[in-house]
Amino acid sequence: MSTTEDSDQEVRREMIEAIDQGKWEFTGRALREGRDAFREQTENPSKEAIIDYILELLQANYPWTPTELRDPPHGTGYELKNSHRRADGRELYIKLKFDWPYVIVVSFHYSDHP
Numbered sequence: 001m002s003t004t005e006d007s008d009q010e011v012r013r014e015m016i017e018a019i020d021q022g023k024w025e026f027t028g029r030a031l032r033e034g035r036d037a038f039r040e041q042t043e044n045p046s047k048e049a050i051i052d053y054i055l056e057l058l059q060a061n062y063p064w065t066p067t068e069l070r071d072p073p074h075g076t077g078y079e080l081k082n083s084h085r086r087a088d089g090r091e092l093y094i095k096l097k098f099d100w101p102y103v104i105v106v107s108f109h110y111s112d113h114p
Helices: 003-020 028-038 047-059
Strands: 024-026 064-069 075-085 091-099 102-111
Touching (some): 003 047, 003 091, 024 028, 024 047, 028 091, 028 102, 047 075, 047 102
Antiparallel strands (some): 075 091
16 A cells, blocks of 8 residues: 555544544535435435535545545545435535544535546
8 A cells, every 4th residue: 555545544544433423513614515415315404414425435446536625624635435426417526624633524515427
């Protein structure tokens, strides 16, 4: 495993631990977008239900890509690709940032890019 992969796995482990300890928060944008994305599954999705879903993705080692965050909270984040799809086939991407000791859920968006 390369140093970058080792570092990414360490960040993933730290995110899982932070979420398990309740050290997470949503940006206002992420909360709006997340609730919209999960309304297909439940009428009024809670923050806790959404963060539990994210935790499951992290634990299942769903792929992610490091990405530079251009909007607050600036810095390096991770775009987590998962299997949730819209009826039109676009996949849901979730942007996260680890800002020790917290996981910040930055945004949700659908895309058809690989």
